[in-house]
Each structure stands twice: as structure tokens, then as C-alpha cells.
Amino acid sequence: MKSSAIYKWLNWSLAVGLGALLALPAMAQEDALKAFPGYVDFGELSSIFGEPTVQISIGSSLLNLVGSLSAEEDPEAAELFRKLNGVRVNVFETETMAEGAVDLVKDISSKLSSSGWESVVTVNSADEQVRVFMKINAEMVDGITVMAIEENEAVFVNVIGNINPEELKRVMKNFDVEIDR
Amino acid sequence: MTHEGHNDRPDAKTGEEPLLDRQLDSLFEQLEIEKAPPGLTRRLYRIPEEQQAGQGWWRRLLQPAQAPRWVLVPALAAALLVVGVFLTVSRQPSQAEIFQARQDLAVAFSYIDKAGALTGQEIQSVLGGKLRDELRDPVKENLSKHMPFTEQSRKEEST
Amino acid sequence: MSRIFRQWVDEYQDQAWTLARYLLKDSAEAQDACQEAFVKLWKNQDRIDPERIRPWLMKVTRNLCLDRLRRRHPTQEWQEWQKADESPGPMQGAQQRELGEWLKHSINGLTEPYRSLVVLRDIHQHSYEEVANVLELSLSQVKVYLHRARKQLREQLAEVRP
Numbered sequence: 001m002k003s004s005a006i007y008k009w010l011n012w013s014l015a016v017g018l019g020a021l022l023a024l025p026a027m028a029q030e031d032a033l034k035a036f037p038g039y040v041d042f043g044e045l046s047s048i049f050g051e052p053t054v055q056i057s058i059g060s061s062l063l064n065l066v067g068s069l070s071a072e073e074d075p076e077a078a079e080l081f082r083k084l085n086g087v088r089v090n091v092f093e094t095e096t097m098a099e100g101a102v103d104l105v106k107d108i109s110s111k112l113s114s115s116g117w118e119s120v121v122t123v124n125s126a127d128e129q130v131r132v133f134m135k136i137n138a139e140m141v142d143g144i145t146v147m148a149i150e151e152n153e154a155v156f157v158n159v160i161g162n163i164n165p166e167e168l169k170r171v172m173k174n175f176d177v178e179i180d181r
Numbered sequence: 182m183t184h185e186g187h188n189d190r191p192d193a194k195t196g197e198e199p200l201l202d203r204q205l206d207s208l209f210e211q212l213e214i215e216k217a218p219p220g221l222t223r224r225l226y227r228i229p230e231e232q233q234a235g236q237g238w239w240r241r242l243l244q245p246a247q248a249p250r251w252v253l254v255p256a257l258a259a260a261l262l263v264v265g266v267f268l269t270v271s272r273q274p275s276q277a278e279i280f281q282a283r284q285d286l287a288v289a290f291s292y293i294d295k296a297g298a299l300t301g302q303e304i305q306s307v308l309g310g311k312l313r314d315e316l317r318d319p320v321k322e323n324l325s326k327h328m329p330f331t332e333q334s335r336k337e338e339s340t
Numbered sequence: 341m342s343r344i345f346r347q348w349v350d351e352y353q354d355q356a357w358t359l360a361r362y363l364l365k366d367s368a369e370a371q372d373a374c375q376e377a378f379v380k381l382w383k384n385q386d387r388i389d390p391e392r393i394r395p396w397l398m399k400v401t402r403n404l405c406l407d408r409l410r411r412r413h414p415t416q417e418w419q420e421w422q423k424a425d426e427s428p429g430p431m432q433g434a435q436q437r438e439l440g441e442w443l444k445h446s447i448n449g450l451t452e453p454y455r456s457l458v459v460l461r462d463i464h465q466h467s468y469e470e471v472a473n474v475l476e477l478s479l480s481q482v483k484v485y486l487h488r489a490r491k492q493l494r495e496q497l498a499e500v501r502p
Binding site: 054056058061062063065066069087089091144146148155157159172 | 274278279282283285286288289290292293294
């Protein structure tokens with residue numbers, strides 16, 4: 001009995017230690033992104049939605065490399081990715097409209113509006129809540145934020161960097177990657 | 182409100198309702214929770230194995246109950262050591278990581294496109310152009326198979 | 341973790357199965373719905389209070405069954421597909437006219453949420469609070485609706501009993 005309790009403690013602490021070590025680069029990257037004006041703090045999404053089904057956080061070095069790979073056939077993409085500082089995506093599967101989800105979106109929206117973000121899209125219906133915000137700086141965009149909540153999915157996207165929306169549109173169009181989900 | 186001392190409810194007869202209630206209760210007692218078929222039980226028992234089969238090795242490591250204990254402690258210690266050494270050395274992302282980043286970017290773009298599918302005209306005019314209409318290529322068709330939000334998949338669902 | 345999950349399967353599979361069968365009638369579909377519900381339980385186990393596994397699972401099972409029913413009748417209004425389905429309940433048999441079998445049949449003749457209410461409260465013996473949680477109704481709504489459901493069954497029983 002006693003040895004099994006020790007094993008249990010050992011297993012737990014090793015798992016926590018491993019998790020912490022593995023999380024260090026991701027945490028460092030997330031911290032680095034916070035410095036940019038286009039970064040959005042979505043708050044504690046997990047407390048409302050639980051564990052995300054999709055969680056993406058790509059920093060500038062990886063974005064640069066992705067862009068450089070396609071520099072020859074798509075110099076525009078290379079240029080766009082060179083100017084991006086980060087791309088963050090959190091997707092949650094939900095059973096119904098999660099309690100507190102709508103309030104969270106409104107709360108974040110109000111904070112964004114009061115800190116210089118421009119609301120470009122708003123959808124307010126019982127089964128869909130969509131907000132798109134842009135942080136505009138002269139003719140460039142420092143950040144794009146998409147929040148979308150439907151009955152069975154909640155999505156939070158934050159694109160950070162020096163974004164030209166026209167370039168982004170063209171790059172999205174040409175980004176032909178097979179999605180295997 | 183009563184009328185001539187009788188209850189107004191149309192189905193009420195003296196003593197009848199409680200009798201029916203008691204009869205109903207005894208009939209309910211006859212109804213049992215049905216036993217799940219053995220085939221279903223087997224399918225349910227397999228769920229942890231099937232779900233974990235799709236997970237990465239690192240996630241399986243974080244679920245210690247799956248491995249025998251005598252393997253677990255040294256295995257985790259070794260993994261920690263390797264990871265610790267690995268992280269102290271600065272490194273460039275591997276080809277696999279770059280490929281994964283491309284995949285992740287496509288996912289991110291598809292969700293931005295989703296906002297367009299949900300909202301129609303507005304996001305097109307702001308992002309400068311017919312964003313949704315122009316994405317009529319095999320990528321979009323592939324995306325619609327896998328992403329629940331794109332307009333094509335929504336059309337498919339509703340037919 | 342899978343040991344605990346297996347315990348949950350042993351403890352709750354019959355109730356999930358019974359509920360799914362009453363709602364869907366079809367055995368294969370009911371099995372699929374149950375499996376989907378337990379997959380969701382596996383994926384969300386870290387965020388569910390262990391004391392509330394049963395109502396959570398029943399809620400998810402019911403919602404999955406209702407989704408399947410909606411997909412069966414995509415062009416009909418909500419009220420239409422909610423209508424009583426005349427097909428027999430989970431256990432068919434030669435003794436349909438036996439009152440116990442009659443009751444199952446009658447339960448299947450109830451509309452939602454009355455059908456789920458009766459299954460969860462009178463067959464599964466969930467508490468009122470649990471039933472309210474599963475069906476996302478208030479406690480008083482549960483009691484009122486249950487009263488209506490039993491009234492309907494009582495009236496039918498009055499007509500068929502010897």
C-alpha cells in the first residue's frame with residue numbers, strides 16, 4: 001500500500017515536471033507575443049469551455065520559415081509571413097451554447113473596443129455569436145481577432161503582426177494545404 | 182375553486198385517481214432498466230484505447246495509468262532528462278515542425294474564412310475583396326469536408 | 341484513467357442504453373448514440389465533477405438522441421417530430437397487451453420532454469434535481485411536466501385496464 005502511494009506521488013510529480021518542461025517554450029512564446037499591440041488576451045477560456053480540441057500558437061520564427069519555404073513560388077506569402085509575429089487559435093467543442101460564453105465574448109469585445117480595436121463584424125443571434133476586430137495602425141493592421149460561438153463549437157483566432165489585409169486575402173487564397181482532421 | 186363541493190377537474194372521481202396512481206406506480210416498478218447488449222459493452226470498453234491511439238506519445242506519457250508501474254518511473258525520468266538536455270540547446274525547427282505549422286496556418290485561415298461564411302458581406306468589404314467567393318479551389322472543398330463551418334459544408338448538412 | 345472509465349461504463353451503460361432505446365427505438369442507432377456519449381465522457385472527464393457523471397452522461401445521451409431524431413426528420417418543424425411515435429418500445433413481445441408492456445408503449449407515445457422525464461424519473465429513479473439538470477429545466481418545471489405526463493398515462497390506463 002505504502003509503496004503504491006509513493007509510486008503514485010512519483011508518477012504525478014514526474015508528469016507535472018515533464019509537462020512544465022515541455023510547456024516552457026510554448027509559455028515563453030506566448031509571453032513574447034503579449035508584447036505586441038495586436039495580441040489579445042482571451043482570458044481563462046478553459047474555465048468556460050474546458051480543454052480545447054484545437055490549440056495553435058505559431059511564433060515569428062516558424063512563420064518566417066514557413067514563408068521562406070514558399071518564397072520562390074509565392075514571394076507575397078513569404079513577405080506576409082515575414083511580417084507576422086504570431087498566429088493563435090483556440091477551438092472548443094461544446095454541447096450547447098456554453099453558459100457564460102456570450103458574456104465572455106461581450107466582455108472581450110468591450111475591452112477591445114476601449115483599447116483601440118475596431119469592430120468590423122458583429123453577429124448577434126441566439127445560436128451564433130461572431131465578432132471580428134482589427135487593430136488598425138495607419139494603413140496596416142496590427143492584429144485581427146475572430147471570436148465565433150455556435151452551439152457546438154467556440155473559436156478564438158488572433159493574428160498578430162504587420163498585416164496588409166489585401167496580402168492576407170491573397171495568401172489565404174493560395175494557401176493550398178490539405179487538411180487532415 | 183370548487184363547485185358544489187366537488188373538485189372541478191374533469192377526471193376526478195372520488196378515490197379513482199389515487200387508485201390509478203398506485204396502479205401506475207406498481208407498473209413502473211415492473212419496468213426495469215434494460216441491460217446493455219454485450220456488443221455495446223465491448224465497444225465502450227474499447228474507447229480509451231481507440232481515443233489514445235490517435236494521441237501523440239507525449240500525451241500517453243502524461244497518462245501514467247496506461248503503463249505498468251515498473252516501467253513508468255524510469256521511463257518518465259529518462260524522458261525528463263532527454264527533454265531537459267534538449268531544451269537547453271537552442272535549435273532550429275525541424276522540417277516536420279514547419280510542415281505542422283503550415284497545417285496549423287491553414288486551420289487558422291479556415292476559421293477566419295468561417296467568420297466570412299457566417300457573416301456574408303461584411304467581412305468581404307473590410308478585408309478588401311470577395312474573400313469567400315475567391316476561395317473556390319480544391320483547398321476550400323477539402324476544408325469543407327473537415328471544417329463544420331464553411332458554407333459548403335453547411336449547405337451539405339441542410340440537404 | 342481507463343480503469344475509472346471502465347467503472348463508469350459498468351455503472352451507467354444500462355441507463356444510457358435504456359434512455360437511448362426509449363428515444364430512438366432503433367437498437368443500432370441507440371448503440372451508436374451511447375458510444376458517442378461515452379466518447380464525449382472520455383474526452384471531457386477532467387472537467388466533470390465525479391459526483392455528477394450520471395446526470396452529465398444522461399444529458400449528453402439525450403441530446404445526441406434528439407440530434408439523431410432531428411436528422412431523421414430534417415424538414416419537419418420541431419413540434420412535428422416531437423409527436424408520438426406509434427412504434428413499440430424497447431421490448432417487443434407477444435404480450436403487448438400485458439399492462440407492463442402497455443406502459444412501455446404508452447411511454448413511447450409521450451412527446452418530449454415528457455418521455456425523457458418519465459424514463460429518467462420513474463424508470464431510472466433519478467432525483468428531481470438530477471432530472472432538472474439533465475433536461476435543463478427548473479425544478480418546478482420538472483414537477484409540473486411530470487404531473488402532466490403521469491396524468492396522461494393515468495387517463496390511458498383508465499381506458500385499458502380490465
